[in-house]
Every structure is written in structure tokens, then in C-alpha cells.
Amino acid sequence: MLRFTLERLIGMVITMALVSVMVFLIMEIPPGDYADRYAFRKYSGTGVNVTEADIQAIRADLGLDKPMMLRYFDWIGGIVLRGDFGQAFAFETSVVKVIGDKGWLTLGILFATLLVTYLVSIPVGIFAAVRRASAMDYGLTIFSYLGLALPNFLLALVLLYFANRWFGADIGGLFSDQYADAPWSLAKVWDMIKHLWLPAVVLAWSAVAYQIQTVRATMSDELNKLSVTVARARGVPETKLLIKYPARLAINPIVSTIGFDVNRIFSELPIVAVVLGLTELGELLLRAYLDLDMYVAGAILLLLTFTIVFMNFVSDLLLAWLDPRIKLGA
């Protein structure tokens, strides 16, 4: 397992390096740079005549005049060596400050969503497979169709309405007012959890519906395996048997698609965030990109893609742990 982990770790680092180059290139694609934008913002309408030399001066000031290669290594070196993601030009502060809480919120929502998805779909899917063709099984199938048919933002609106009616609290946003600017504490974390469940449920909804069917299908297959009958024939009690043998393999397809789930959550999050009044990274990314505020956009893109790459790494390790044939074959 150690060797396998090491191999995958190296693979992950290489992928991240390539991704960082890609992100940097994406940041470079829009014509112009922040120096143009800055000059335009500052002097348009003022009657001041801005010369090319003025812009060049701004450019040098911002460090944007160096060759691309050099800028890439400055950028990535700062991130890797000092955790410094560069300057957020439009905000006139560091990128880390701008992203700060929004980044944590995005990651918080991501993990809460994954948690809800797996904690619901895995046991329910297993149960549906064991009780195949029961009323519960049919009920779940109907729920699944519903879950897949309902658009996220609609569900978000409906849940928001009920959450407001029943809990009264301002469920939109990530913190209650009194905690919003308070330093981190246990109470603040608890407050966050109380707020996280709503976006998590909204984003998990369709995934749960889908993954229940996946688990149910693979679990049904696994239940019919001879090895399960053989285990039963040596006297293994039913519950232990289900968990140790078929269920362990039945969650394989879920584990192998963690990366896809992360990706999907990131792309669905912005709309849900708008409905729920959350300030997460998606909106910031869009603004930064339009402003040519490249280091902000780059940091956000890196955060999202690195999270996906990292979760793929986790998924690989989990898969190998669930099914040792994978690492032995590799």
C-alpha cells in the first residue's frame, strides 16, 4: 500500500504542476492586462492624456512587464514556498485576504455536500438492494426520478422558504450575524454547520437520487455472488455478512466517481449560492476574470482544480483499500 500511495502521490503532484501551467495560460488568454484596465479606470473621463509610457510604468509597477515564463515561476514559487498567491489588484490587497472566508465557505459546502450525499445514498442504496421489490424500494425509485427531475435552484427556493418558516433564522448566508465577524470558536463552527446543511442538501439532492440507484444496482449484483452464499454457508451473521462482503464492493462505483461529484458541485454551486445569498468563490471568479484581476482568478481556479485533483487521489487510495486487487494489479 505504501508503494501504491507513493506512486499516486507523485502522479498527483505532476498533475497539479500541469494544471497550474494550464491555469496560468487561461489567465493569459484574455486580451490586455490589468495595467490597461487600471489606466482606463483611473483616467477615463478625467481628460488626462494617458500615454503608452504611462501604462508601461503601471505595468512595471505591478510586475506585469516581465516575460511570461518568469511571471509563472514567480507566481507558482510564491504559492509553493510562501503560501503567497500574489496581489489582488482590484482590491488593492493580497489574494489570500480576498479569497479567505469565501474559500473556506466553498470548501465547507463541498465537504458537507459530499458527506450528505454519501451518508444518505450508501446505506439507503444497500437497504433498497437487500429489500428488493419492497414498498420501500419502489418508494425510493420514485424519489430518485423526482430528485433527478427537479432543478437545484428551484429546490433551493422551496427549502429556503420552509427553513425560514420553520426555523425563523436567516438561513441564507453562512453565519448568523453575531458570528459573521467573530473569531473562530466552537460556537462559530456549530453556527456554520447549522447554516451549511441547507446548501448541502440542495446540492446533494440529485446526487443522492442518482447514487442510490448506483449503489442499489451494484449491491444487487454483489448479493448474488457465490462468495456471499459461501460466506453465509460458513455461518456469518447476516448483518456482518452484508457489510463485510457485498457492501464493501458495492460502494466502489461511488468512490471512483468522487472526482466527478466534486466537479459537479463546483459547477452547480454558483446558482445555488445566488438563490441562498451565499458569497462563495464562483461569483468572485467571474468578477476577477472580467476585471483581468488575474491572480485572484488564478488562485480560485487553482483552488478548485487542486481540490478536484486531490479528491481524485483520495478516491484512488480508497478504491485500492476497498479492493486490494487494484494495487496488486498495478
Next chain:
Amino acid sequence: MLKVENLSISFQTDEGMITPVQNVSFAVQAGRTLGIVGESGSGKSVSTKALMKLLPGNSRVSDEARMTYTDKAGREVRIDQLRPKGRDIRRLRGGEIGMIFQEPMASFSPVYTIGNQMIEAIRLHQKVTKKEARAQAIAMLDKVGISNPVGRVDQYPHEMSGGMRQRAMIALALAARPALLIADEPTTALDVTIQAQVLELMADLQRDLGMGMIFITHDLGVIAQVAQDVAVMYLGTIVESGPTADVIRNPRHPYTQGLLKAIPSLDALHDRLSPVPGDIPSPNERPTGCPFHTRCSQRLQGLCDQQLPPTVPLGPNRSVACWLETPEHRTGAEVDAQQQIKQQEPAQ
């Protein structure tokens, strides 16, 4: 040690109800091997699964069925009365009755080592520590002829060859020291030389451990090697049973006779004949009367195709279910002749 009476098993299928096992009775003596032989689909596996309550949910065992097992402590257990998920049947499974299946690869879970699955079996039935169970598992692997058992115990099933896996499967079934071993075609998936080795191993183990055994196969030749008693099954009924030597030397049922003729001799090896001419009827269209009459060259028109033949006792532990063997027909020719004489006598 095991007595099965009037076992019938039916399945609810999409095409309706089928009854692939009908009124089967057999017994296994302690320390002896009962061979069950029959073509594919004759109901061999289903019958033995009923003994372990391992049949799927769409199945039903008849109410008249009685399955009585005498456990290691000498107590009689009515298997037919046990709940299929209860503690009592779990005590029997593995601990009293071990089972080996046809496909050694599929029998193991691929994600646990051989040792893990053996230790699980041992600790389910004996109060021993993990370490002791592991030592027992290694000893059992050694006993079934696996070289380097200390290394093999931590291997995964796919790291072994087919023959070795079947040996490991035998070790797994025997891990918790059952008193009765059910082996369902344990050699079919193996190539011929390894088949012979495994057969020999099983005969040895059975003798050494003093187990009772049920050995299922398609092949009467194999039965001759391992089983003292034999039951011949056809379409869910036992058509003939008795001590193996008797049955092979003097087969009474036309089906058994056909099976014996089909044991490949050297000159017949190149054309692997289907054992008995004709096809097995599908379980959905069971013939009326004797199930074998559609393929029987000696059938009695108007009788065999109409009425189920009775089971005729031929001696201690020996019986056959065939109209030809009933008193009225057994000596059919003699009876005719005597009647003719009787008719002639008054005339003289």
C-alpha cells in the same frame, strides 16, 4: 447422521411455478460418502442448498419435507423447522455442515485473504483467539496439501492457481471442523490431472477426519472412486439408489444403465457422447408419469407415460423407481408364460 425425507422444492418464476425437486429422500451415514449423480438441472445443488437453508427467496420447501441431522453432540436437529436467518442454522452452517462449491474462484471473496476468510470461519464456531485460529488455518492449509502454508495464508485468491484454490476452498470448508461435508461438483472446474489429485485428497480427508460426505457430480466414474453409496437423480427425483458397488455392477434403472454405458472408455474418448440419448426436458414441461419415459428405450406405453413409478425396494438400502421393477412387470414375461400354461392345463 443425516436423513432427508420427502423433500420437494419449488420456485416461483416468471413462467410460473416450477418444482425441480420432487419427493426426494436420502440418508448419509457417519463416516461414509453418499454420491449424488445426475445431469445438469436434475436438482442436485438445489437439494443440498435446502439442507443449509441457502435457497433464494422465491423458493419453497414442501411442508412434508423432514430433514433430520444428528449433530456432533448426538442431538437431533430438525433442519426443516429452523428459521433461515436464525442462530440455530448458523451454528450448523460451517460448524456442523461444511459446503464446497463448484467454482473455487467465485467462492472466495476477492478482497480478503484466504486466511482472513478461514479465520472468520474458525472463530465463528470455536472460542479461540485470532492467533490460535490462524495457526489452525495454517495447519488446515497444510493438511489439504498446500505447500508453504505460512506464506499462502496471507495471499489473495487470485494469487493462486486453479487447483490450489480448490484445495484452499476445501480447507476453508473444513476450517471449523464440520462433521458433514457437502461437496457440490468440487472438481468440475479443474483439469483432469488436478481433478484426480483433488478426488484423492477428498477421499483421504474424509477417512482421516471421519466425516460424513455428500459428493455431487455428473460422473458415475467419479462416484465409483469416492462414494460408498450413490443416489442417481433425474429431473428432481431419485431414480435409483444403493451401495455404489451394487449399483454399478447391477444397474436396474434404464437411466443408470445409460449413464454407465456413457462412461468414456478409451475408444469412445474422441466423440464425447451426451450420456444418454435425447434431451433433458425443461423444468417447465415436466413429463407426466415417469420423468424419464421420454428418453427410455424400454418404456411401457400407457403406463410409464401416465403414472409415476413407485419406489421399489431391492434390498437393504437399495431401491429403484421404475415400473419395470415392480412385481407385476419385473417378471412380465414369466407372468405371461405362466398364464398361458394355466390356460392350457384345463384343456389337457
